Amino acid sequence: MSQRDDAIFTERELDIMDVLWDRGSGTVGEVREAIQDELAYTTVLTILRTLEKKGYVGHETEGKAHRYHPLVERDEARESHLRRLLRNLFSGSPELLLTQLVSDRDLSEEELRRLRELLDRRLG
Amino acid sequence: MSQRDDAIFTERELDIMDVLWDRGSGTVGEVREAIQDELAYTTVLTILRTLEKKGYVGHETEGKAHRYHPLVERDEARESHLRRLLRNLFSGSPELLLTQLVSDRDLSEEELRRLRELLDRRLG
DNA sequence: GGTGGTGTACTATATCTATAATACAACCGG
DNA sequence: CCGGTTGTATTATAGATATAGTACACCACC
Structure with missing residues:
Protein backbone atom coordinates (compact mmCIF):
# COMPACT_ATOMS: atom_id res chain seq x y z
CA MET A 1 0.00 0.00 0.00
CA SER A 2 3.05 2.24 -0.03
CA GLN A 3 3.85 2.10 -3.69
CA ARG A 4 4.47 5.32 -5.52
CA ASP A 5 5.91 6.00 -8.92
CA ASP A 6 5.15 9.60 -9.57
CA ALA A 7 5.01 12.45 -7.10
CA ILE A 8 1.75 14.08 -8.12
CA PHE A 9 -0.24 16.00 -5.53
CA THR A 10 -3.58 17.70 -5.23
CA GLU A 11 -3.60 21.33 -4.16
CA ARG A 12 -4.49 20.52 -0.59
CA GLU A 13 -1.83 17.89 -0.39
CA LEU A 14 0.65 20.42 -1.70
CA ASP A 15 -0.28 22.88 1.03
CA ILE A 16 0.72 20.25 3.50
CA MET A 17 3.78 18.98 1.69
CA ASP A 18 5.00 22.56 1.51
CA VAL A 19 4.98 22.78 5.25
CA LEU A 20 6.89 19.54 5.60
CA TRP A 21 9.40 20.54 2.96
CA ASP A 22 9.91 23.93 4.54
CA ARG A 23 10.33 22.67 8.08
CA GLY A 24 11.69 19.21 7.47
CA SER A 25 8.93 17.57 9.47
CA GLY A 26 5.86 18.36 11.49
CA THR A 27 3.17 17.03 13.76
CA VAL A 28 -0.46 17.39 12.79
CA GLY A 29 -0.79 20.38 15.06
CA GLU A 30 2.29 22.07 13.65
CA VAL A 31 1.20 21.56 10.08
CA ARG A 32 -2.26 22.78 10.89
CA GLU A 33 -0.92 26.00 12.36
CA ALA A 34 1.47 26.55 9.50
CA ILE A 35 -0.97 26.41 6.62
CA GLN A 36 -2.93 29.40 5.49
CA ASP A 37 -6.49 28.16 5.57
CA GLU A 38 -8.25 27.27 8.78
CA LEU A 39 -8.78 23.53 8.68
CA ALA A 40 -10.03 21.20 11.35
CA TYR A 41 -7.38 19.21 13.10
CA THR A 42 -8.89 16.00 11.78
CA THR A 43 -8.86 17.30 8.24
CA VAL A 44 -5.12 17.80 8.32
CA LEU A 45 -4.71 14.43 9.97
CA THR A 46 -6.76 12.73 7.28
CA ILE A 47 -4.74 14.27 4.49
CA LEU A 48 -1.47 13.35 6.16
CA ARG A 49 -2.70 9.81 6.47
CA THR A 50 -3.64 9.55 2.84
CA LEU A 51 -0.26 11.03 1.93
CA GLU A 52 1.29 8.31 4.03
CA LYS A 53 -0.82 5.63 2.42
CA LYS A 54 0.38 6.84 -0.95
CA GLY A 55 3.97 6.66 0.24
CA TYR A 56 4.74 10.37 0.10
CA VAL A 57 5.33 10.87 3.81
CA GLY A 58 6.32 8.72 6.76
CA HIS A 59 6.04 9.23 10.46
CA GLU A 60 7.57 8.21 13.71
CA THR A 61 6.04 8.47 17.14
CA GLU A 62 7.13 11.38 19.26
CA GLY A 63 5.68 11.28 22.74
CA LYS A 64 2.03 10.70 22.09
CA ALA A 65 2.07 12.55 18.80
CA HIS A 66 3.16 11.51 15.35
CA ARG A 67 5.87 13.41 13.58
CA TYR A 68 5.48 13.31 9.82
CA HIS A 69 8.28 13.84 7.37
CA PRO A 70 8.42 13.88 3.58
CA LEU A 71 9.60 10.82 1.70
CA VAL A 72 9.90 12.66 -1.59
CA GLU A 73 11.91 15.73 -2.38
CA ARG A 74 10.33 18.94 -3.46
CA ASP A 75 12.39 18.71 -6.63
CA GLU A 76 10.91 15.34 -7.36
CA ALA A 77 7.43 16.79 -7.14
CA ARG A 78 8.41 19.74 -9.30
CA GLU A 79 9.82 17.40 -11.88
CA SER A 80 6.75 15.15 -11.88
CA HIS A 81 4.29 17.97 -12.19
CA LEU A 82 6.31 19.75 -14.82
CA ARG A 83 6.70 16.60 -16.85
CA ARG A 84 3.01 15.94 -16.71
CA LEU A 85 2.19 19.47 -17.79
CA LEU A 86 4.69 19.21 -20.61
CA ARG A 87 3.19 16.00 -21.84
CA ASN A 88 -0.45 16.93 -21.37
CA LEU A 89 -0.54 20.41 -22.79
CA MET B 1 -24.09 27.10 -14.51
CA SER B 2 -21.85 28.27 -17.36
CA GLN B 3 -19.46 30.38 -15.38
CA ARG B 4 -15.77 29.82 -15.87
CA ASP B 5 -12.83 31.82 -14.70
CA ASP B 6 -9.90 29.52 -15.23
CA ALA B 7 -9.38 26.95 -17.91
CA ILE B 8 -8.26 23.99 -15.81
CA PHE B 9 -8.91 20.49 -17.08
CA THR B 10 -8.58 16.93 -15.89
CA GLU B 11 -6.54 14.56 -18.01
CA ARG B 12 -9.57 12.99 -19.59
CA GLU B 13 -11.08 16.34 -20.33
CA LEU B 14 -7.81 17.33 -21.96
CA ASP B 15 -7.90 14.28 -24.21
CA ILE B 16 -11.19 15.53 -25.49
CA MET B 17 -10.32 19.21 -25.65
CA ASP B 18 -7.27 18.25 -27.68
CA VAL B 19 -9.46 16.72 -30.33
CA LEU B 20 -11.67 19.79 -30.46
CA TRP B 21 -8.71 22.11 -30.60
CA ASP B 22 -7.06 20.08 -33.33
CA ARG B 23 -10.14 19.75 -35.51
CA GLY B 24 -12.02 22.89 -34.58
CA SER B 25 -15.12 20.95 -33.59
CA GLY B 26 -16.48 17.45 -33.38
CA THR B 27 -19.47 15.29 -32.74
CA VAL B 28 -19.40 12.72 -29.99
CA GLY B 29 -18.66 10.01 -32.50
CA GLU B 30 -15.83 11.94 -34.11
CA VAL B 31 -14.23 12.73 -30.80
CA ARG B 32 -14.58 9.15 -29.69
CA GLU B 33 -12.79 7.89 -32.79
CA ALA B 34 -10.06 10.46 -32.52
CA ILE B 35 -8.90 9.78 -29.00
CA GLN B 36 -6.39 7.10 -28.20
CA ASP B 37 -8.16 5.05 -25.56
CA GLU B 38 -11.23 3.01 -26.32
CA LEU B 39 -14.07 4.66 -24.47
CA ALA B 40 -17.76 3.95 -24.62
CA TYR B 41 -19.76 6.38 -26.65
CA THR B 42 -21.65 7.46 -23.56
CA THR B 43 -18.46 8.10 -21.67
CA VAL B 44 -17.32 10.63 -24.23
CA LEU B 45 -20.78 12.13 -24.28
CA THR B 46 -20.82 12.52 -20.52
CA ILE B 47 -17.48 14.26 -20.47
CA LEU B 48 -18.49 16.59 -23.27
CA ARG B 49 -21.60 17.47 -21.33
CA THR B 50 -19.73 18.27 -18.18
CA LEU B 51 -17.31 20.35 -20.22
CA GLU B 52 -20.31 22.19 -21.56
CA LYS B 53 -21.76 22.68 -18.11
CA LYS B 54 -18.47 24.18 -17.02
CA GLY B 55 -18.55 26.53 -19.97
CA TYR B 56 -15.54 25.16 -21.80
CA VAL B 57 -17.36 23.96 -24.88
CA GLY B 58 -20.60 24.75 -26.66
CA HIS B 59 -22.60 22.86 -29.21
CA GLU B 60 -25.08 23.35 -31.98
CA THR B 61 -27.37 20.77 -33.49
CA GLU B 62 -26.27 19.24 -36.75
CA GLY B 63 -28.83 16.91 -38.20
CA LYS B 64 -29.67 14.72 -35.30
CA ALA B 65 -26.22 14.98 -33.79
CA HIS B 66 -24.59 17.66 -31.68
CA ARG B 67 -21.49 19.33 -32.87
CA TYR B 68 -19.28 20.51 -30.04
CA HIS B 69 -16.71 23.24 -30.29
CA PRO B 70 -14.29 24.75 -27.82
CA LEU B 71 -15.12 27.99 -26.08
CA VAL B 72 -11.60 28.45 -24.76
CA GLU B 73 -8.38 28.56 -26.67
CA ARG B 74 -5.66 26.03 -26.22
CA ASP B 75 -3.37 28.90 -25.26
CA GLU B 76 -5.75 29.91 -22.53
CA ALA B 77 -5.58 26.41 -21.08
CA ARG B 78 -1.81 26.36 -21.36
CA GLU B 79 -1.63 29.68 -19.61
CA SER B 80 -3.97 28.60 -16.81
CA HIS B 81 -2.24 25.33 -16.14
CA LEU B 82 1.20 26.87 -16.32
CA ARG B 83 0.21 29.65 -13.99
CA ARG B 84 -1.19 27.22 -11.52
CA LEU B 85 1.94 25.09 -11.61
CA LEU B 86 4.07 28.18 -11.17
CA ARG B 87 2.09 29.27 -8.16
CA ASN B 88 1.68 25.87 -6.56
CA LEU B 89 5.15 24.46 -6.85
C1' DG C 1 -8.97 11.81 41.39
C1' DG C 2 -11.48 14.37 38.07
C1' DT C 3 -11.03 17.76 34.17
C1' DG C 4 -9.20 19.80 30.27
C1' DG C 5 -6.06 19.81 26.61
C1' DT C 6 -3.73 17.38 23.00
C1' DG C 7 -3.60 13.66 20.26
C1' DT C 8 -5.11 9.56 17.27
C1' DA C 9 -8.60 6.39 15.23
C1' DC C 10 -12.70 5.73 13.14
C1' DT C 11 -16.59 7.11 10.60
C1' DA C 12 -19.32 10.15 7.65
C1' DT C 13 -20.76 13.30 4.01
C1' DA C 14 -20.69 15.94 -0.22
C1' DT C 15 -18.72 16.59 -4.48
C1' DC C 16 -16.09 15.38 -8.50
C1' DT C 17 -14.20 12.17 -11.81
C1' DA C 18 -14.29 8.26 -14.79
C1' DT C 19 -16.74 5.01 -16.84
C1' DA C 20 -20.63 2.97 -18.73
C1' DA C 21 -25.38 0.44 -19.18
C1' DT C 22 -29.92 1.22 -20.44
C1' DA C 23 -33.60 3.31 -22.75
C1' DC C 24 -35.37 5.48 -26.40
C1' DA C 25 -35.76 8.45 -31.02
C1' DA C 26 -34.99 8.83 -35.85
C1' DC C 27 -33.13 8.04 -40.19
C1' DC C 28 -31.75 4.99 -44.16
C1' DG C 29 -31.20 0.99 -46.99
C1' DG C 30 -33.09 -3.04 -48.67
C1' DC D 1 -41.97 -1.17 -43.43
C1' DC D 2 -38.59 -2.91 -40.57
C1' DG D 3 -34.21 -3.59 -38.46
C1' DG D 4 -29.56 -1.73 -37.99
C1' DT D 5 -26.94 2.39 -37.20
C1' DT D 6 -26.29 6.57 -35.06
C1' DG D 7 -27.46 9.56 -31.86
C1' DT D 8 -29.11 11.68 -27.21
C1' DA D 9 -30.91 11.46 -22.39
C1' DT D 10 -31.05 9.37 -18.14
C1' DT D 11 -29.27 6.78 -14.50
C1' DA D 12 -25.70 4.20 -12.04
C1' DT D 13 -21.40 2.82 -9.87
C1' DA D 14 -16.76 3.10 -8.06
C1' DG D 15 -13.16 5.69 -6.55
C1' DA D 16 -10.90 10.05 -5.17
C1' DT D 17 -10.98 14.42 -2.80
C1' DA D 18 -12.09 17.64 0.82
C1' DT D 19 -13.81 18.35 5.04
C1' DA D 20 -14.98 17.25 9.55
C1' DG D 21 -17.68 15.10 13.67
C1' DT D 22 -17.38 11.69 17.28
C1' DA D 23 -15.16 8.65 20.25
C1' DC D 24 -11.61 7.56 23.05
C1' DA D 25 -6.69 7.59 25.29
C1' DC D 26 -3.38 9.81 28.16
C1' DC D 27 -1.00 13.02 30.80
C1' DA D 28 -0.59 17.03 33.76
C1' DC D 29 -2.26 19.84 37.14
C1' DC D 30 -5.03 21.72 40.82
Missing part, protein backbone atom coordinates in the same frame (compact mmCIF):
# COMPACT_ATOMS: atom_id res chain seq x y z
CA PHE A 90 2.69 21.18 -24.60
CA SER A 91 3.21 18.07 -26.72
CA GLY A 92 6.35 17.46 -24.71
CA SER A 93 7.98 20.50 -26.24
CA PRO A 94 10.02 22.62 -23.83
CA GLU A 95 10.07 25.37 -26.42
CA LEU A 96 6.31 25.63 -26.47
CA LEU A 97 6.33 25.77 -22.72
CA LEU A 98 8.99 28.42 -22.54
CA THR A 99 7.13 30.41 -25.16
CA GLN A 100 4.05 30.35 -23.00
CA LEU A 101 6.07 31.17 -19.92
CA VAL A 102 7.43 34.37 -21.39
CA SER A 103 4.46 35.27 -23.56
CA ASP A 104 3.03 38.64 -22.76
CA ARG A 105 2.96 37.81 -19.05
CA ASP A 106 4.25 40.42 -16.68
CA LEU A 107 7.85 39.36 -17.03
CA SER A 108 10.14 42.32 -16.84
CA GLU A 109 13.00 42.63 -19.26
CA GLU A 110 15.14 42.11 -16.20
CA GLU A 111 13.50 38.77 -15.56
CA LEU A 112 13.88 37.74 -19.18
CA ARG A 113 17.56 38.55 -18.97
CA ARG A 114 17.96 36.38 -15.92
CA LEU A 115 16.30 33.53 -17.75
CA ARG A 116 18.68 33.92 -20.65
CA GLU A 117 21.64 34.04 -18.32
CA LEU A 118 20.43 30.88 -16.75
CA LEU A 119 20.60 29.21 -20.13
CA ASP A 120 23.97 30.75 -20.84
CA ARG A 121 25.36 29.23 -17.71
CA ARG A 122 23.74 25.93 -18.55
CA LEU A 123 25.38 25.99 -21.97
CA GLY A 124 28.74 26.58 -20.35
CA PHE B 90 7.57 27.15 -7.95
CA SER B 91 6.70 30.02 -5.64
CA GLY B 92 5.70 31.94 -8.73
CA SER B 93 9.29 32.08 -9.89
CA PRO B 94 9.80 31.54 -13.62
CA GLU B 95 13.50 31.06 -12.97
CA LEU B 96 12.89 28.13 -10.68
CA LEU B 97 10.65 26.65 -13.28
CA LEU B 98 13.10 27.13 -16.10
CA THR B 99 15.81 25.64 -13.94
CA GLN B 100 13.72 22.55 -13.45
CA LEU B 101 12.84 22.47 -17.12
CA VAL B 102 16.45 22.27 -18.22
CA SER B 103 17.82 20.38 -15.22
CA ASP B 104 19.31 17.05 -16.08
CA ARG B 105 16.41 16.25 -18.41
CA ASP B 106 17.42 14.87 -21.74
CA LEU B 107 17.64 18.23 -23.41
CA SER B 108 20.25 18.27 -26.11
CA GLU B 109 22.61 21.20 -26.39
CA GLU B 110 20.74 21.90 -29.59
CA GLU B 111 17.50 22.21 -27.69
CA LEU B 112 19.07 24.45 -25.09
CA ARG B 113 20.33 26.69 -27.84
CA ARG B 114 16.88 26.98 -29.30
CA LEU B 115 15.54 27.98 -25.92
CA ARG B 116 18.16 30.66 -25.59
CA GLU B 117 17.42 31.92 -29.07
CA LEU B 118 13.81 32.12 -28.15
CA LEU B 119 14.71 34.44 -25.32
CA ASP B 120 17.03 36.40 -27.56
CA ARG B 121 14.21 37.04 -29.97
CA ARG B 122 11.93 37.93 -27.11
CA LEU B 123 14.44 40.45 -25.84
CA GLY B 124 14.61 42.06 -29.23
Whole structure:
Protein backbone atom coordinates (compact mmCIF):
# COMPACT_ATOMS: atom_id res chain seq x y z
CA MET A 1 0.00 0.00 0.00
CA SER A 2 3.05 2.24 -0.03
CA GLN A 3 3.85 2.10 -3.69
CA ARG A 4 4.47 5.32 -5.52
CA ASP A 5 5.91 6.00 -8.92
CA ASP A 6 5.15 9.60 -9.57
CA ALA A 7 5.01 12.45 -7.10
CA ILE A 8 1.75 14.08 -8.12
CA PHE A 9 -0.24 16.00 -5.53
CA THR A 10 -3.58 17.70 -5.23
CA GLU A 11 -3.60 21.33 -4.16
CA ARG A 12 -4.49 20.52 -0.59
CA GLU A 13 -1.83 17.89 -0.39
CA LEU A 14 0.65 20.42 -1.70
CA ASP A 15 -0.28 22.88 1.03
CA ILE A 16 0.72 20.25 3.50
CA MET A 17 3.78 18.98 1.69
CA ASP A 18 5.00 22.56 1.51
CA VAL A 19 4.98 22.78 5.25
CA LEU A 20 6.89 19.54 5.60
CA TRP A 21 9.40 20.54 2.96
CA ASP A 22 9.91 23.93 4.54
CA ARG A 23 10.33 22.67 8.08
CA GLY A 24 11.69 19.21 7.47
CA SER A 25 8.93 17.57 9.47
CA GLY A 26 5.86 18.36 11.49
CA THR A 27 3.17 17.03 13.76
CA VAL A 28 -0.46 17.39 12.79
CA GLY A 29 -0.79 20.38 15.06
CA GLU A 30 2.29 22.07 13.65
CA VAL A 31 1.20 21.56 10.08
CA ARG A 32 -2.26 22.78 10.89
CA GLU A 33 -0.92 26.00 12.36
CA ALA A 34 1.47 26.55 9.50
CA ILE A 35 -0.97 26.41 6.62
CA GLN A 36 -2.93 29.40 5.49
CA ASP A 37 -6.49 28.16 5.57
CA GLU A 38 -8.25 27.27 8.78
CA LEU A 39 -8.78 23.53 8.68
CA ALA A 40 -10.03 21.20 11.35
CA TYR A 41 -7.38 19.21 13.10
CA THR A 42 -8.89 16.00 11.78
CA THR A 43 -8.86 17.30 8.24
CA VAL A 44 -5.12 17.80 8.32
CA LEU A 45 -4.71 14.43 9.97
CA THR A 46 -6.76 12.73 7.28
CA ILE A 47 -4.74 14.27 4.49
CA LEU A 48 -1.47 13.35 6.16
CA ARG A 49 -2.70 9.81 6.47
CA THR A 50 -3.64 9.55 2.84
CA LEU A 51 -0.26 11.03 1.93
CA GLU A 52 1.29 8.31 4.03
CA LYS A 53 -0.82 5.63 2.42
CA LYS A 54 0.38 6.84 -0.95
CA GLY A 55 3.97 6.66 0.24
CA TYR A 56 4.74 10.37 0.10
CA VAL A 57 5.33 10.87 3.81
CA GLY A 58 6.32 8.72 6.76
CA HIS A 59 6.04 9.23 10.46
CA GLU A 60 7.57 8.21 13.71
CA THR A 61 6.04 8.47 17.14
CA GLU A 62 7.13 11.38 19.26
CA GLY A 63 5.68 11.28 22.74
CA LYS A 64 2.03 10.70 22.09
CA ALA A 65 2.07 12.55 18.80
CA HIS A 66 3.16 11.51 15.35
CA ARG A 67 5.87 13.41 13.58
CA TYR A 68 5.48 13.31 9.82
CA HIS A 69 8.28 13.84 7.37
CA PRO A 70 8.42 13.88 3.58
CA LEU A 71 9.60 10.82 1.70
CA VAL A 72 9.90 12.66 -1.59
CA GLU A 73 11.91 15.73 -2.38
CA ARG A 74 10.33 18.94 -3.46
CA ASP A 75 12.39 18.71 -6.63
CA GLU A 76 10.91 15.34 -7.36
CA ALA A 77 7.43 16.79 -7.14
CA ARG A 78 8.41 19.74 -9.30
CA GLU A 79 9.82 17.40 -11.88
CA SER A 80 6.75 15.15 -11.88
CA HIS A 81 4.29 17.97 -12.19
CA LEU A 82 6.31 19.75 -14.82
CA ARG A 83 6.70 16.60 -16.85
CA ARG A 84 3.01 15.94 -16.71
CA LEU A 85 2.19 19.47 -17.79
CA LEU A 86 4.69 19.21 -20.61
CA ARG A 87 3.19 16.00 -21.84
CA ASN A 88 -0.45 16.93 -21.37
CA LEU A 89 -0.54 20.41 -22.79
CA PHE A 90 2.69 21.18 -24.60
CA SER A 91 3.21 18.07 -26.72
CA GLY A 92 6.35 17.46 -24.71
CA SER A 93 7.98 20.50 -26.24
CA PRO A 94 10.02 22.62 -23.83
CA GLU A 95 10.07 25.37 -26.42
CA LEU A 96 6.31 25.63 -26.47
CA LEU A 97 6.33 25.77 -22.72
CA LEU A 98 8.99 28.42 -22.54
CA THR A 99 7.13 30.41 -25.16
CA GLN A 100 4.05 30.35 -23.00
CA LEU A 101 6.07 31.17 -19.92
CA VAL A 102 7.43 34.37 -21.39
CA SER A 103 4.46 35.27 -23.56
CA ASP A 104 3.03 38.64 -22.76
CA ARG A 105 2.96 37.81 -19.05
CA ASP A 106 4.25 40.42 -16.68
CA LEU A 107 7.85 39.36 -17.03
CA SER A 108 10.14 42.32 -16.84
CA GLU A 109 13.00 42.63 -19.26
CA GLU A 110 15.14 42.11 -16.20
CA GLU A 111 13.50 38.77 -15.56
CA LEU A 112 13.88 37.74 -19.18
CA ARG A 113 17.56 38.55 -18.97
CA ARG A 114 17.96 36.38 -15.92
CA LEU A 115 16.30 33.53 -17.75
CA ARG A 116 18.68 33.92 -20.65
CA GLU A 117 21.64 34.04 -18.32
CA LEU A 118 20.43 30.88 -16.75
CA LEU A 119 20.60 29.21 -20.13
CA ASP A 120 23.97 30.75 -20.84
CA ARG A 121 25.36 29.23 -17.71
CA ARG A 122 23.74 25.93 -18.55
CA LEU A 123 25.38 25.99 -21.97
CA GLY A 124 28.74 26.58 -20.35
CA MET B 1 -24.09 27.10 -14.51
CA SER B 2 -21.85 28.27 -17.36
CA GLN B 3 -19.46 30.38 -15.38
CA ARG B 4 -15.77 29.82 -15.87
CA ASP B 5 -12.83 31.82 -14.70
CA ASP B 6 -9.90 29.52 -15.23
CA ALA B 7 -9.38 26.95 -17.91
CA ILE B 8 -8.26 23.99 -15.81
CA PHE B 9 -8.91 20.49 -17.08
CA THR B 10 -8.58 16.93 -15.89
CA GLU B 11 -6.54 14.56 -18.01
CA ARG B 12 -9.57 12.99 -19.59
CA GLU B 13 -11.08 16.34 -20.33
CA LEU B 14 -7.81 17.33 -21.96
CA ASP B 15 -7.90 14.28 -24.21
CA ILE B 16 -11.19 15.53 -25.49
CA MET B 17 -10.32 19.21 -25.65
CA ASP B 18 -7.27 18.25 -27.68
CA VAL B 19 -9.46 16.72 -30.33
CA LEU B 20 -11.67 19.79 -30.46
CA TRP B 21 -8.71 22.11 -30.60
CA ASP B 22 -7.06 20.08 -33.33
CA ARG B 23 -10.14 19.75 -35.51
CA GLY B 24 -12.02 22.89 -34.58
CA SER B 25 -15.12 20.95 -33.59
CA GLY B 26 -16.48 17.45 -33.38
CA THR B 27 -19.47 15.29 -32.74
CA VAL B 28 -19.40 12.72 -29.99
CA GLY B 29 -18.66 10.01 -32.50
CA GLU B 30 -15.83 11.94 -34.11
CA VAL B 31 -14.23 12.73 -30.80
CA ARG B 32 -14.58 9.15 -29.69
CA GLU B 33 -12.79 7.89 -32.79
CA ALA B 34 -10.06 10.46 -32.52
CA ILE B 35 -8.90 9.78 -29.00
CA GLN B 36 -6.39 7.10 -28.20
CA ASP B 37 -8.16 5.05 -25.56
CA GLU B 38 -11.23 3.01 -26.32
CA LEU B 39 -14.07 4.66 -24.47
CA ALA B 40 -17.76 3.95 -24.62
CA TYR B 41 -19.76 6.38 -26.65
CA THR B 42 -21.65 7.46 -23.56
CA THR B 43 -18.46 8.10 -21.67
CA VAL B 44 -17.32 10.63 -24.23
CA LEU B 45 -20.78 12.13 -24.28
CA THR B 46 -20.82 12.52 -20.52
CA ILE B 47 -17.48 14.26 -20.47
CA LEU B 48 -18.49 16.59 -23.27
CA ARG B 49 -21.60 17.47 -21.33
CA THR B 50 -19.73 18.27 -18.18
CA LEU B 51 -17.31 20.35 -20.22
CA GLU B 52 -20.31 22.19 -21.56
CA LYS B 53 -21.76 22.68 -18.11
CA LYS B 54 -18.47 24.18 -17.02
CA GLY B 55 -18.55 26.53 -19.97
CA TYR B 56 -15.54 25.16 -21.80
CA VAL B 57 -17.36 23.96 -24.88
CA GLY B 58 -20.60 24.75 -26.66
CA HIS B 59 -22.60 22.86 -29.21
CA GLU B 60 -25.08 23.35 -31.98
CA THR B 61 -27.37 20.77 -33.49
CA GLU B 62 -26.27 19.24 -36.75
CA GLY B 63 -28.83 16.91 -38.20
CA LYS B 64 -29.67 14.72 -35.30
CA ALA B 65 -26.22 14.98 -33.79
CA HIS B 66 -24.59 17.66 -31.68
CA ARG B 67 -21.49 19.33 -32.87
CA TYR B 68 -19.28 20.51 -30.04
CA HIS B 69 -16.71 23.24 -30.29
CA PRO B 70 -14.29 24.75 -27.82
CA LEU B 71 -15.12 27.99 -26.08
CA VAL B 72 -11.60 28.45 -24.76
CA GLU B 73 -8.38 28.56 -26.67
CA ARG B 74 -5.66 26.03 -26.22
CA ASP B 75 -3.37 28.90 -25.26
CA GLU B 76 -5.75 29.91 -22.53
CA ALA B 77 -5.58 26.41 -21.08
CA ARG B 78 -1.81 26.36 -21.36
CA GLU B 79 -1.63 29.68 -19.61
CA SER B 80 -3.97 28.60 -16.81
CA HIS B 81 -2.24 25.33 -16.14
CA LEU B 82 1.20 26.87 -16.32
CA ARG B 83 0.21 29.65 -13.99
CA ARG B 84 -1.19 27.22 -11.52
CA LEU B 85 1.94 25.09 -11.61
CA LEU B 86 4.07 28.18 -11.17
CA ARG B 87 2.09 29.27 -8.16
CA ASN B 88 1.68 25.87 -6.56
CA LEU B 89 5.15 24.46 -6.85
CA PHE B 90 7.57 27.15 -7.95
CA SER B 91 6.70 30.02 -5.64
CA GLY B 92 5.70 31.94 -8.73
CA SER B 93 9.29 32.08 -9.89
CA PRO B 94 9.80 31.54 -13.62
CA GLU B 95 13.50 31.06 -12.97
CA LEU B 96 12.89 28.13 -10.68
CA LEU B 97 10.65 26.65 -13.28
CA LEU B 98 13.10 27.13 -16.10
CA THR B 99 15.81 25.64 -13.94
CA GLN B 100 13.72 22.55 -13.45
CA LEU B 101 12.84 22.47 -17.12
CA VAL B 102 16.45 22.27 -18.22
CA SER B 103 17.82 20.38 -15.22
CA ASP B 104 19.31 17.05 -16.08
CA ARG B 105 16.41 16.25 -18.41
CA ASP B 106 17.42 14.87 -21.74
CA LEU B 107 17.64 18.23 -23.41
CA SER B 108 20.25 18.27 -26.11
CA GLU B 109 22.61 21.20 -26.39
CA GLU B 110 20.74 21.90 -29.59
CA GLU B 111 17.50 22.21 -27.69
CA LEU B 112 19.07 24.45 -25.09
CA ARG B 113 20.33 26.69 -27.84
CA ARG B 114 16.88 26.98 -29.30
CA LEU B 115 15.54 27.98 -25.92
CA ARG B 116 18.16 30.66 -25.59
CA GLU B 117 17.42 31.92 -29.07
CA LEU B 118 13.81 32.12 -28.15
CA LEU B 119 14.71 34.44 -25.32
CA ASP B 120 17.03 36.40 -27.56
CA ARG B 121 14.21 37.04 -29.97
CA ARG B 122 11.93 37.93 -27.11
CA LEU B 123 14.44 40.45 -25.84
CA GLY B 124 14.61 42.06 -29.23
C1' DG C 1 -8.97 11.81 41.39
C1' DG C 2 -11.48 14.37 38.07
C1' DT C 3 -11.03 17.76 34.17
C1' DG C 4 -9.20 19.80 30.27
C1' DG C 5 -6.06 19.81 26.61
C1' DT C 6 -3.73 17.38 23.00
C1' DG C 7 -3.60 13.66 20.26
C1' DT C 8 -5.11 9.56 17.27
C1' DA C 9 -8.60 6.39 15.23
C1' DC C 10 -12.70 5.73 13.14
C1' DT C 11 -16.59 7.11 10.60
C1' DA C 12 -19.32 10.15 7.65
C1' DT C 13 -20.76 13.30 4.01
C1' DA C 14 -20.69 15.94 -0.22
C1' DT C 15 -18.72 16.59 -4.48
C1' DC C 16 -16.09 15.38 -8.50
C1' DT C 17 -14.20 12.17 -11.81
C1' DA C 18 -14.29 8.26 -14.79
C1' DT C 19 -16.74 5.01 -16.84
C1' DA C 20 -20.63 2.97 -18.73
C1' DA C 21 -25.38 0.44 -19.18
C1' DT C 22 -29.92 1.22 -20.44
C1' DA C 23 -33.60 3.31 -22.75
C1' DC C 24 -35.37 5.48 -26.40
C1' DA C 25 -35.76 8.45 -31.02
C1' DA C 26 -34.99 8.83 -35.85
C1' DC C 27 -33.13 8.04 -40.19
C1' DC C 28 -31.75 4.99 -44.16
C1' DG C 29 -31.20 0.99 -46.99
C1' DG C 30 -33.09 -3.04 -48.67
C1' DC D 1 -41.97 -1.17 -43.43
C1' DC D 2 -38.59 -2.91 -40.57
C1' DG D 3 -34.21 -3.59 -38.46
C1' DG D 4 -29.56 -1.73 -37.99
C1' DT D 5 -26.94 2.39 -37.20
C1' DT D 6 -26.29 6.57 -35.06
C1' DG D 7 -27.46 9.56 -31.86
C1' DT D 8 -29.11 11.68 -27.21
C1' DA D 9 -30.91 11.46 -22.39
C1' DT D 10 -31.05 9.37 -18.14
C1' DT D 11 -29.27 6.78 -14.50
C1' DA D 12 -25.70 4.20 -12.04
C1' DT D 13 -21.40 2.82 -9.87
C1' DA D 14 -16.76 3.10 -8.06
C1' DG D 15 -13.16 5.69 -6.55
C1' DA D 16 -10.90 10.05 -5.17
C1' DT D 17 -10.98 14.42 -2.80
C1' DA D 18 -12.09 17.64 0.82
C1' DT D 19 -13.81 18.35 5.04
C1' DA D 20 -14.98 17.25 9.55
C1' DG D 21 -17.68 15.10 13.67
C1' DT D 22 -17.38 11.69 17.28
C1' DA D 23 -15.16 8.65 20.25
C1' DC D 24 -11.61 7.56 23.05
C1' DA D 25 -6.69 7.59 25.29
C1' DC D 26 -3.38 9.81 28.16
C1' DC D 27 -1.00 13.02 30.80
C1' DA D 28 -0.59 17.03 33.76
C1' DC D 29 -2.26 19.84 37.14
C1' DC D 30 -5.03 21.72 40.82
